[in-house]
Amino acid sequence: MGNFKIELPKIIFGRDSIEEVPSLCSRWGKRAFIVTGQSSSQKSGVLDFLISELSQLGKEIAIFSVHPEPSALDVDRARESARGSDFVIGVGGGSALDVAKATAGLVYEEEPTADFLFSKAEISTNPIPSIALPTTAGTGSEVTQVSVLIAERNGERIKTSIHHPNLLPCYAVLDPSLTLTCPPSITASAGADALSHCLESFFSLGANPLSDTIAMQGIALIMNNLKRAVERGDYESREAMLLGSLLGGISLSLAHLGAVHSLAHSLGALKGLPHGVACGIFLPTVLRFNQPKIEDKLQILARYLEMDSSSLIEKVADLLSGIGIPKNLREVGVREEEVDRIIEGCAYSRSLKYNPRPLSPTDLSSIIKSLL
Numbered sequence: 001m002g003n004f005k006i007e008l009p010k011i012i013f014g015r016d017s018i019e020e021v022p023s024l025c026s027r028w029g030k031r032a033f034i035v036t037g038q039s040s041s042q043k044s045g046v047l048d049f050l051i052s053e054l055s056q057l058g059k060e061i062a063i064f065s066v067h068p069e070p071s072a073l074d075v076d077r078a079r080e081s082a083r084g085s086d087f088v089i090g091v092g093g094g095s096a097l098d099v100a101k102a103t104a105g106l107v108y109e110e111e112p113t114a115d116f117l118f119s120k121a122e123i124s125t126n127p128i129p130s131i132a133l134p135t136t137a138g139t140g141s142e143v144t145q146v147s148v149l150i151a152e153r154n155g156e157r158i159k160t161s162i163h164h165p166n167l168l169p170c171y172a173v174l175d176p177s178l179t180l181t182c183p184p185s186i187t188a189s190a191g192a193d194a195l196s197h198c199l200e201s202f203f204s205l206g207a208n209p210l211s212d213t214i215a216m217q218g219i220a221l222i223m224n225n226l227k228r229a230v231e232r233g234d235y236e237s238r239e240a241m242l243l244g245s246l247l248g249g250i251s252l253s254l255a256h257l258g259a260v261h262s263l264a265h266s267l268g269a270l271k272g273l274p275h276g277v278a279c280g281i282f283l284p285t286v287l288r289f290n291q292p293k294i295e296d297k298l299q300i301l302a303r304y305l306e307m308d309s310s311s312l313i314e315k316v317a318d319l320l321s322g323i324g325i326p327k328n329l330r331e332v333g334v335r336e337e338e339v340d341r342i343i344e345g346c347a348y349s350r351s352l353k354y355n356p357r358p359l360s361p362t363d364l365s366s367i368i369k370s371l372l
């Protein structure tokens, strides 16, 4: 069965849960540092709400805005600005949450953020408390101790991650209404990421009974609601997707991910693609590659989903193409001469070793070339 352990933030999920945030931070000090994305928190009104409520509590507020696919240098700047703050609120998609978590976790470290990404430095100081408020249903970052960032190494852009308990938020507050203004394209890519988290952790070599239970429920929620969330975007489908995304974050924390994420991080760094799009492109092909090693679990999952196990992977592929995820790498501008660079980028990923079927560089090459 294997051992497992997990540390999670306190999780508050449901309609109007955003209203609990002011009282959660009332016991912390005066200075709030809010990390937000480009527009989602303004559109959903959550930023205005936080500014108004925190001001009424007498808090001083600094706001730091991040762009998609943030870098270690962005976190360096955020850490510099956050010194002296009493707590951090991350509000936005995965990029804002990952920067918020790394800022809270590394704020009093001396070394640059890239040193923690490449294991040249160890975290030795205490974090400041933080709250994560997702406005997209995708990364599950609100419950993980991971921050995914881009940094330069030997002249190449590398996408990799910091894993540390310091990065775990104190609270994850998931209010589905904050995701109502998420546009269809981001709903689709975030949903493809969440689906990849649940499926990869279900089939991971690190899977255990707890992660399996959580991942299966996440897969069912996402398979049944992602298309409707993209097309209609009503509250019920958003709520189901946010829960699916949360379950993906918990299951990946328990079980780890696989080759989809190794390839997606490498491709994302090379092409600047949204992470969920990169995951969605690779997911069906990697599942087909893994199929000889995951037959038993495919059957368990198919029974749970009341589907035929022989068509499950194709159902995943149909769902992804139905929400506009590109079917191949040509559509996102990858050329044959870039295949080796994608394979090299996979070396920085911790996920490859948990893939249920071992992958040699030749296997990675075949998977990438089959998508060209």
Ligand SMILES: [Fe+2]
Binding pocket: 139, 193, 196, 197, 261, 275, 279
């Ligand atoms: Fe992901």
